[in-house]
Amino acid sequence: MSWIKSAVGRAKVSTHDALPPLHARLGDWTGDFRDPSKFAEGFVDQLSLPGEISAMAYEPGMGYLAVGTSAGSVHLYGAPSVRIMFMLRPALRVKHMAFKSDTYLLICIDEKDNISIYDLSRRDPHASVVHGARRAQASQMPACADAPMRVGIHTARNHVLCMEVTSEHSHLFLGLADGTVETYDLDRFHVSPYRIPNLWWNEEEILRRSNVPQAPSRLHIPLMIDIQTHPRDCNILLLCYEGGAVLYSLRDSHAMSTYQLRLLPGAPGPHADAPMEEIWSERMCPATSIAWSPCGEMFAMGHENGALSIWSIKDEDKPLLVRTLDEIDIDRPVAPEDLSTQSMGPREPIFKLTWSGFPAQGWYEYGAQAASAWTGSGAAPTEPTSSNAASSSTPTSESASSRGTILTVMGGTPVRQSAACLYAFHLPPPPAAGLFSTSSNYEAQAKAKAAQRAALMPTHTTVYRTTGTVEDYCLLPRLNPHYRGTFDPYGILVLVGPDGSLPTIAAQSTQRGIEAYTFPPRRSEPAYDRLGLPLPLQLAGRGTVLGCTVATVPLAQYRRWVQAAPVGAIGSIKPDEFMGGWATPNLQGGATLAHAPAFARQGQPRLLVTWHLDGTVRMHDVSPHLLLLGESDPRRGVLLHEPFPVPLPHLTLSVRDMIMHPTMIGMPALEPLQRFPMQMQIEHVQVAWDAMECIVSLTTGHVVHLTMGTGVLAGQMHALALSDKTEGPSASIGLSDGESANGPLPEFTSMETICDFASAGFQPHTVLHVLPGPATCHALSDTGLYAAANGGMLVVADCRSQDIVIRSGFGHADFFSRQIGAREAKIIEAEAQSEIAWLTFAVCRTRSDPVLALRLLVGRVNGYVTVWTFERSSLEQWMGFRSDAVSLALPTHARIVHAQVVGVAGNVASTNEASVQRAAMEQTSPDTAESMRDFYMLLVATTQGAVLMDQVTGSRISHVEWPDPVHSAHIVEKQGAKTLVAVASNSIFASSLPRFDTTHRVQRHVPPSQEVVTTAPQVCIEDQGFFFEVASGHQLRVWSTFASLPHAERPTVHLFTPRSLPLAPGAGAGGYIASVAGWLGTSAGQSLSQAAQTDAVLAGSRRPAAPTLPPRMTWEKQSVPDPPANASGPPSSSSTPRGSVSGAAGAPSSAWALPSLPSLSGTRSSVSTPPVPPPADPEAAANGWWFEGYTKQLANFTNNSVRSQAHVNMQLLHKRDELLATLDEGMTSLERGAKDFFKQTRNAALKAAAKDKLNSYL
Template identity: 50%
Template sequence: MLRDETKFSEGFLDQLTIPGELSAMAFEPGIGLLAVGTSCGTVHVFGAPPARISITLRPACRVKHLLFKSDTFLLICIDEKDNISIYDMSRRDPHGAALRHEGHGPRRAPPTASGTAAQASQLADAPMRVATHCARNAVLCAEVTASHSHMFLGLADGTVDAYDLERFIISPYRVSNLWWPVEEALRRTASPVAPSRLHVPLIIDIKTNPRDMNLLLLCYEGGAVLYSVRDKSVQMTYELHLLPGAPGPDPRAPFEEIWKERLCPATSVAWHPDGAVFVMGHENGALSFWNAKDEDKPLVVRTLDQTDIERPTAPEDTAALPSFGPREPVFKLAWSAFPAQGWASWGAAQESAKKDADVASDTVLTMMGGSAQGTTSSMLHTFHMSPMPGALLWTSRTPEAAHKARVALQQVLVPVKISAYHASATIEDFVLLPNLSPHCDGAYDPYAVVVMVGNDERLPMIAAQSAHRGVESFSFPPRPGAEHEYEPLHLPLPLAFIGRGTVLGSKLQSVPIAAYRKLLHGAHEEIPKGSVSDDVLMGGYATPYIVGGTLAHAEGIARQGQPRILVTWHLDGTLRFHDASPHLLLMGEANPRRGVVLRKPFPMPLPHLTISVRQALLDPSLAGLPSLHSLRRHPEQIQICDAHIAWDAAEAAAQLVSGQIMHIAFATDTVLGSPQLKQDPTALANDIQDMSLDASAPLTEFTSLESAVNPTSVGFKPAALIQLMPGIPTCSALCDAGLLALASGALLVVADLRGQDVVVRAGFGAGDYFSRQIGAAEDKIVAEESKSAITSLTFSVCRTEKDFILAPRLLVGRANGFVTVWTFEHGSMDSWFGFRSDSVRVEVKGHHLYSAVLDPIGQAAGMTSEDVQRAHIEQESVQAGLAQLDDTSFNILAYVSERLVVLHDQITGARIARAELPENALAAHVVCKNNARVLIAVSTSSIVAMSLPRLDAVHRIQRHVPSTQEVVASTPQISVDVQGNFVELSDGQQLRLWTAFATLPHGEPPIVCMYTPRTLPLAPGEGAGGYIASLGGWLGTTVATPLSAGAQLDAVIAGPKRMALPKLPPQIGTSVETREATSVALPEMPGASNAEQSGDAVQGKGWFDGYAKSISKYTSGSLRSQASLNMQLLHKRDAIIADVGDGIADLERNASNFFKQTRNSAFKAAAKEKIYSYL
């Protein structure tokens, strides 16, 4: 079957990493989408797992700003060249839809296309780009609100342009540089803080008042301006001056600086959710709180830990003030509120109210920056404040009332509690994730915060751009006084693979079904609410895309493959596991509107198996151990360079760059297989003290790490740290029987991990190995072997030409072509004994890539506990004369180097096949498909398939690897599994999944729909007119449009000559689309019985029972039941329309009553003010 070259084809399964450096973030609460931009000009949008898409800007420039317009679901991207690209998330790219309908499939480019597979995958589900625009100047900031349809662009010349997001054209409305008059007034008064006339005041930020969309707060370098869009006039001007004698943020500043007037440049602003107060951050780390109606003096001026820093004080009092030195600027501010505050106009958002009344009654101000320069910048501070008194919003304007209101506001602005989020590195940006409402600048009712962090100085530096910035997520708001104020939340897999999580190496391996079930125990625990990967709070959905089959064949296709586990090790010293099994792309849950919907990401992270080598070795309980002294002094050496997994034994070995090996065991309470130390605690403490005082304490080869184990956790746990040789191992191997082999140069060490004993130590001198038959000729061979470095280690239970009895063996390959066979036996007290038994010289060309011992059917012969037991039984039977040697059983050695493949009979016998590779290969493996086996060698530009055992060339496939923008190129690392899939780690630490059998039935990356909108709440201040306008727009009428304040403001900004609406294709519908690939006649898929007979198929039915039920439920519906459902929906629609009509009538009556009550209240307030004026 595999001799047919049409069965081979390169297929792109997924790209698991984000190329380039992270540069921007944004969140859309209406659907629930998180978007990030990169320096490579790509935008990645994440929704519910596994819904995610990638967009490449044209031209591909660094993304500078990302914004969402929630009411129309637009994604706005502004790059470093100030090109504005607008994407409609409710419409698909027509070019990608055309490719799908032509039958090319959404994940592979057509044969005549010039794009690569990865580029085609980005195009298939990408949203439609509806408009582009090039700004006339550099864009420094931008503001988008769901209340009206215009975007304000703050440009480098200090002006503000308006862009129409309905007509997709620049509007004639423009705001001039409003800070020019302020600076000119300072120059006319000859103020010492007046800037030069050559200075152009820059605009820093633009914020819309949350209660009145007509008011814009424009933040310039020198201060802020309150601007009325409708009146085109400046309402207020705010600037913070520190008078002579005011200590300011740094009381230890020079005396001359304190005793002169100082201007505090502004860096950021944020409105209080009620729109009456705002806060302004400054370059010197100060925060100034202002009443929007009072431009003369701020309410409060403070830093993180000091208040009233603007008040002049005597020199002796200033000297007594505590000082932490100069502070960093306040880079960003966000002021959050929660539904429990009880605003009547926000009643639609009450469904997302917090259950915790204490938290919901407060407002939370989030501040990035403002820390003292001597302290860490990896903290995000939050100020918990009391809610604004409602009486302050309608207070009188008399001096007495104004003074009382000012005092009350100052009391409200005193934080009840100050909390801090601790990130792993310097925080460079953050974004809040609201539950539903897009108002209040995206800060209303947030459930999480996502922070962008820079380089972690405690970790090694690498050249990959993706390692420069990372992302972390926490629950929001913090819970002051709780045991854990906040919890870390899950992130989508590509976001977890950047920054500290940058992938340094990976392996893709097929796992036995028994081991797979064992490892996945506990993986399906409920994700805590608020996680950014929670499908309840995140939008979008994904449906299977099956190549060469239909949904009815999904179970059969899944049964043809084995479970796969992707193992990765990362920059932060963690070893992580991910489920990459084929059923994750094939089977999901039935949905009556969308078909079969996938509910789990691919690959699916298994966080319960993650182990942090760095955290384990730096645990305080291990302080004083001599073997950890060097690592604790130089923690940058705690970095994994290779990992081996014994799936049947559930053990792992992680090799560090320093040369040590960490033994890791899977357990539920304590480490399995590790001897327990029984020692008096007092004696142990004395021993640790003695070791700390003795600098020449001997280093132990096995150091127990059990004291660093959490006994309540489930998964992999550190068992021991092993250091068996002076150098750094160049190759290693681990078997399921508990043996670990290490080699460095010509040195070889084999250790028993479970017994913590050295079994073989060779190359350290004469007589350091054991041989049962050694003579002069054999001694010369041994001497010649020892001159060459060891390049490969392979464990197997097999037979050799001289020893036809099954035995556990280790095949040691060297650079000069010698392959030495070491045989192991059980000695006394269940200990291992190893000796050199045979050798053979094979032909090699280049570096070693792959070696395996094949049985008669071509399957790789491993060394599990069952294999060792079978060999032991055969040895005892032959020695007792109860059985004879099996002459029909044999083993073949497959040895692959960069340019050559050779096969040897009975391991050390004659060469039976030889084949040269057309180019230097990077990886090779024996692959099994439908009980047929071939040898696959993968290089940078092709995939070569060879038959077994003749090594005839079956087919050569050309590869299409996308280019990268990395400055530093590296040799790709490739790991191939037994099913013909392979993972590639290329330039820039980019991780991609491929398959060599793209023409065979399989599941590819799913079809993604990111448009799953929810009803948005009205903006504050909309009132009854907003509800009527919203319902009128939903019913398709324009009668109530004039009642919308947003429409009135749009008319002012767009002017009288506003263009007509552009014609766009229809939005993505909610009907069930065809989600199956075009395919020819498909042979019947094998059933469960055939799958169980195959050695490579999944064993047992229990693995697929849940998925099979959902598929049968989806495919068994009849036309009659569908017609009945349609009639029920029609009747329900009539009832809903009738209820809407009644609701509109009630709403009109309530609106009339509301206006009457408002008018009466206004009359009463005016009368009171008139009376007070006579008093």
């Protein structure tokens, strides 16, 4: 018998006084929180997207990314702390999205073809009113008070298949299912009379009259596929129909050219091994996508059979090049014996095309490139590191593919191959437009075609490899909104489908995910890098949340966890690129920004752990100070620069990558997972916060134990690895086959070979497979002991030493079974009657064992609880035995949702190092007086109620029953008071402790789920009253149980942060003159503006007046609060309206004051007003004497300077008229000079052509 059992026996038989009565030992833990007004439901935030991603768009001017979902929600992402969500009205699936950068409009089209237009520069007054009403009435998920204003709504007359919007003019083109194009005025918010008919009817009619075998029937309606504006002439549209493309002039309202790809007999086409009857027949290639070249002289057209044709707009008879992803000139007929016999088979259609251009190299970039080349000329070339990978991907490095263009292709891959890829062709710069490009000379045209064809031969091809089938993508331009958002991009967002190698779950969020990469790709390896994404986008697709847990950690531990976190703009797509908006703290419940530092000190740091579908475990900082503290700005106040939550990427771990690591291939315990990776799914994660260890349990029964890289264990493993290298291959460290006598048991598989000891994150230690199936409950202590149960089987393992401490319920003799007596035999007999339901570790005492020790409480379904006590032997190995048991009277069919051991004041009994050391000291010298003062209680909460047991295994102290089944329960501490909070689907129950004599019920308002397959939500509650819920559809939401108390909500967001946009490519000098003339308030220069001419053509002669809209948001007006009416002196800033900032978060805001105005001493006035002398009494000066004098001076000046101001206005009008007259003369001379220049240039070109022709005959 061990020494600890002897000590326990001596303590039991020794005579000691009994504990005082229960009423003398227990006090009231709840205090003032018996008041029901303290509790209220509060929705804090939704961290994941509702439904699946259905559309996305990017606005480069203000730097916003918009994402639409199938639930009808629109999500807007800007700076790291800027993130808002608003719903379409009605809430239908978002089908199309686009930005209009020059007027800050967001256009959304849902599946019912309702067009909603939002103005990002104006805040929606309806949303702010609804937000306040919902907060007051505690209704369902509140609307965002900072949502943009919906300024227009329209329902299309037919299904919208595509749309086109440009920043040059103010009209939106809608491609409908009947093949027509409808125009919508975005300036007047109504439908314009201009309409483009279905231009492909005539083409199909020609085919039918020509008796073409593949001609469609007369019942067929040609669909509109895409609409794109000419990059340098907004008057020209390229319309893509099913059969081909049409170049259309808006001003003339007629088709300029028609482009249709037909493969001649004998042309192999994309499918060279097709039947000979098909190859030797004329074939039509239906069009699926189009893309303009940046120069506007060419365009690319994708086809349904996987072919890609590139056309010159001046030649509609034959394309410049027809190719596939890996072959060129597939439209040229060849002999039957020359046909390729190794064809890739049928191909997917070309779904989408973009043709990107880049700005010319400036002097600064040229000098930087020359300097880098000069400094690196004498050194050997080095590979790009991860630190400069992002910077090397910019157009400055490698001159953005030698300042050429990049054609990005989605689709076109063979059907038999994976479609999880995206092709990017690096093309040379296009040829410059010469004098002979417009000539009718055959030789000149042939030279121009040859130059254009040479510019279409790729110099390099990059393939973006994604994790799923590519379904859509979006380029991220730096600033230029023209060229349809394809000019000078720095990144690319790829919308991918589900990954077949992952487990399949019934949730919409798993259907689509977003991946971000750098763009343009580099020619060297690696060709591209991964970019960051906002947290909600990371939690879609592969990142779907399967579960979460949250913990409140002390400040010292919090610093240890986050000390290695990266410093920078976490939450942005790319830290060095501009993202719009800013956010300020938003305090509710009567609190102001002056109270923010106090709230931040009161709230303890908390960390959130989530596990995902792709086998990753991520940690996030969800501390309350993230919503309270920021950096002070002199004009905008306190600004939040970090998102909520803050990701901790250095703590992210991937169990799938660890198991599939090449060095782990062949391990017997991991072979089933490596052969069937789609079965690898995380079931639960537990973290030992004090020991900084983690356990990841899989649904297959495997358990991965991980430790921090900077911990003591990592240093020991590093020393072992060094000794392994020095001793040679005969060392037995890390063996997992059990052949060595000193090696670990077969249940353990060491993973120290894949550890990165230099990393500060989690490092894999070992893989446990100690149960025949998946574990139904787990428990992890800070001592390294891990307990798992399946049915009636229990295993306790020491993960650090890779040893089995307890094995019970396996049908054979348990450890220490020879030492049990009659009482222990009865305990074993009672244990065999029910399955294990919960496990928890604690350092505590029990009723029959008053010595402090590390114990494991094993609870079963029938309410029977067994207490296992552990001791550490002289060999530093853990040993355990049954020491006590108790039976709880639990309701039938009640599921355990929470169980923990608490102390005298309600604090949770932990298993940290200090508690274990205290227990070891008491075991050597038992203190009876200490055991009488320090006693513990067992709290067990089920779905139907809760019970509190005295001295863990003693009598029942109190119990409570809940009317609704709950999902989780936890002891919550607020302002020193403790309550038991239980969360149900529609209610929140708050019960007083420890008597359970008062229970409050708070009604919940959960948004309805749109999932087809609903599941029970998972709820985890933290110590301060916040709880995280993984609802049906794997949506992660954050709630609060104390919404009526002062707290911080989602930040106040300011969206309107415009930047100067470059002019349109085709604007030229006319665009500058038109913009100046428009600023002066005249239409004299409108004749030179193509956009104005296009607007006039599209809007018609009966264009209505512009609607009256509220003014755009301006932060300066909101940052100055109105003075109180009943105050004689400067008021204090105790209350600040929403959206205003009064000062930094650390000190109260300064007193209210009038904005400073210029002095009136230098103004002209017919009546001089003597200055008001200051009063002699200093109290009068404090009461605002200067304000009265200042007001009188301002009134006198205003009343007596009307005539002089009118005279000044007349002079300004005369100056304006003179300036306009001069401008008109200048524009007239400019137009005359342009005509003369064109005439002279044309004559010179004709003379040169005639001279060359004559020379050819001589």
